[in-house]
Amino acid sequence: MSEISPAALRGAVDLSSLRNRPPASGAAAPAPGVVDVVVDATDETFGQILEISRTVPVVVDLWAEWCGPCKQLSPIIEKITRELEGRVLLAKVDVDANPQLAQSFRAQSIPMVVALIAGQPVPMFTGAVPEQQVREVFAQLLQVAAQNGVSGSLAVTDGADQAPSEEEPPLPPLHAEAFAAIEVGDYAAAIRAYEKALAENPRDEDAIAGLGQVRLLDRVQGLDLQEARVAAAAAPLDLAAQFAVADLDLAGGHVEDSFARLLDLFAQLPADQRTPVRERLVELFGLVGAADPRVITARNRLSSLLF
Structure with a gap:
């Protein structure tokens, strides 16, 4: 893709039903605290994701367990998100478990990756793409976000108040x-x-x-x-x-x-x-x-x- 613009998905995506409340006008929202920059988003929690997109761009990865190309693309997106250290939030959406979100994004095929800037959808790519192209699109996304006044950073907490997760065993x-x-x-x-x-x-x-x-x-x-x-x-x-x-x-x-x-x-x-x-x-x-x-x-x- 040569250029990404919030106008490109206007009319193609309807997220109005997913908002918990309309975004406040005026001053930018304070930087939210998150336990991780990679989260699983659901039909019920997506209103919170929309609010966070007023502070940092949110990358929405629509995937499914059975989708082979998703397993190729998702780890690349997650790696790049973590490298940005809070400048982007990655919201992973299992389309089978969250049909309302899949319908709202009109996901005709997956993997489908869409960004949110101040609640507005921005197209990124559909299908598995090489890592270098993913990096280029992320860089462009940050530029578009900054032009729209969304250039904050997430405060990543240590999650000390949560039960410690067990370390995954190494792969055979x-x-x-x-x-x-x-x-x-x-x-x-x-x-x-x-x-x-x-x-x-x-x-x-x-x-x-x-x-x-x-x-x-x-x-x-x-x-x-x-x-x-x-x-x-x-x-x-x-x-x-x-x-x-x-x-x-x-x-x-x-x-x-x-x-x-x-x-x-x-x-x-x-x-x-x-x-x-x-x-x-x-x-x-x-x-x-x-x-x-x-x-x-x-x-x-x-x-x-x-x-």
Whole structure:
């Protein structure tokens, strides 16, 4: 992106229903105290986030557990936010758990990152982007915020009045190897690391989930969505063409579209050609989660087509 402006999202995002109270006019708000510059935002707490955006720009990261590109982008955003030491607040929004926020931001695909300056939305980017581009956009965001009189700093408290959190145990070596490979975009190496972990422990649920996510990232890397859709439309029964669009849809957050495409394909194929489609559906179900209502609906349709 070459320029970010609060006017760019005017009319596209409606945050009025999320305010706890209208912002006060006149003098700037005092610097709020926060325990951390990275917070989990919810439908109920977002009014507080809007108030903080009068003091420092707030970066809103809309994500979901099943979203592979989110797992690539979110750590980069968090790292840069912490480096700024209170000049930016990062508010992480799980779109599945907070549907009102997802609707307010009109999140058609994720990851979606939007900033707030004095309560006004500012577009940043959609989809996973390289770290250098993220840094450039953050720098531009701080400039725009300063031009709009939002250039404060958050006072980070030590959280002494809260119960101490347990230190997370270190990742197993092969998991750490996979994460390191993902951070540099070497998905093939990450796949090998997860496969080794599963060879050692076939019940390693984290490795199973990680392998599915990184396989998806590997498959969509370098694909062009428009070209993939054209190819799929020209060959409605071609497995590779349909799989490519289904993968891109899932990676972009269009879960129902991804499932519907594969289920429609499954229904049209002869019985002896259906197995790869069923296996791909089962793999994508695992990425989204068995308890997700979209998975439950799709599983029910798959069962009806099988029997």
